[in-house]
Amino acid sequence: MNVMLREKGAKLLTHMTGCRSRVYKLALFFPVVILAMIIVSWTTSEHIGEPEIILSPEIISLIPKGSDDTFVPVLPPTLAAVQAEPSNGSSASLQAADTRAVVPILHSLEGISLDDNTEAVVAKKGYPLTFVQDPHFVEAFTYEYPDMNIGFQDGMVTFVQIPAKVGHVQINDQRISLTMTDVKRLLGEPDYVTEDGIVFQRGEELIKLFVAPETQELIAIDYYDLSST
CATH class of the missing domain: 1.20.5 (Single alpha-helices involved in coiled-coils or other helix-helix interfaces)
Incomplete structure (x- = not known):
């Protein structure tokens, strides 16, 4: 117990x-x-x-x-142009630029081509102020406008003439001041010199700057075909 x-x-x-x-x-x-x-x-x-x-x-x-974030700064156009100009040999660069600027082919003056007929000219310029008939050739006549004269023969353009007093001209698609300096800059050196001016030839087509012999003052610019001389 x-x-x-x-x-x-x-x-x-x-x-x-x-x-x-x-x-x-x-x-x-x-x-x-x-x-x-x-x-x-x-x-x-x-x-x-x-x-x-x-x-x-x-x-x-x-x-x-990092390498993926690498970027190249884009310069403004004006600044890029200034920096692109070389410090030495600038004359050579300008000469090369002038060579590139030479017009290789002539196809119009103030939008008028030697392949245009009267209907095409009227469509581009309207009707002329004056119609002048050539006294020696029935088929030859001239349309006179305030800023240019356009010659025809057998209904086709034979020449385009612009007085220097107009002050500007469009050669092909390039509009420039109507001065000997600017025309030479666009067309280069003339192919030959005459008593009354200088001539630029491209194939069968020519541009002539008429100059006053006494003063060397520019009178007019003509665009025409070699066959019409």
């Missing part, structure tokens, strides 16, 4: 000791969890309060670019 009571007392004591140990563990666990929560909360609030870092343009400009 006494043995049984001692065994029951030992079991009860063991059970009470185990419960006390679990209570102690729980008592230690909760403070540790609370402390961890406090630390995490403090750390998070500290980072949230930090200001956002913004790179200024000055800083961004100092950041090196």
Whole structure:
């Protein structure tokens, strides 16, 4: 009987000791969890309060670019033209530019071609102010406009003449001032010189600058075919 009571007392004591140990563990666990929560909360609030870092343009400009970001600056046209001019041999460059500017073919003066007929001229210029018949050739006549004269034979254009006082002229599709300097710049040096002017020849077509022999003043520019001379 006494043995049984001692065994029951030992079991009860063991059970009470185990419960006390679990209570102690729980008592230690909760403070540790609370402390961890406090630390995490403090750390998070500290980072949230930090200001956002913004790179200024000055800083961004100092950041090196990779190979994919490499770019070539495009110069404005005027600046590019100035930088393209060589410091030495400028005369050679100008001479080359003049060579490229020479007109290889003549096909019109003020939009009138030697292949035009009377109907085409009227469509382009309208009816002339004056119609002049050639006294020696019935088939030859001239349309006189305020800014040009256009000669015909058998209904086809034989010459186009523009007085120097007009001040400008369009050779092919190039409009220039009607001066000897600008015409030479466009057509190059004349093919031959006559008593009354200078001539530029392109195949069978010619342009002649009529010049006053005494004053060398430009009088007119003519466009005509070699066969009409």
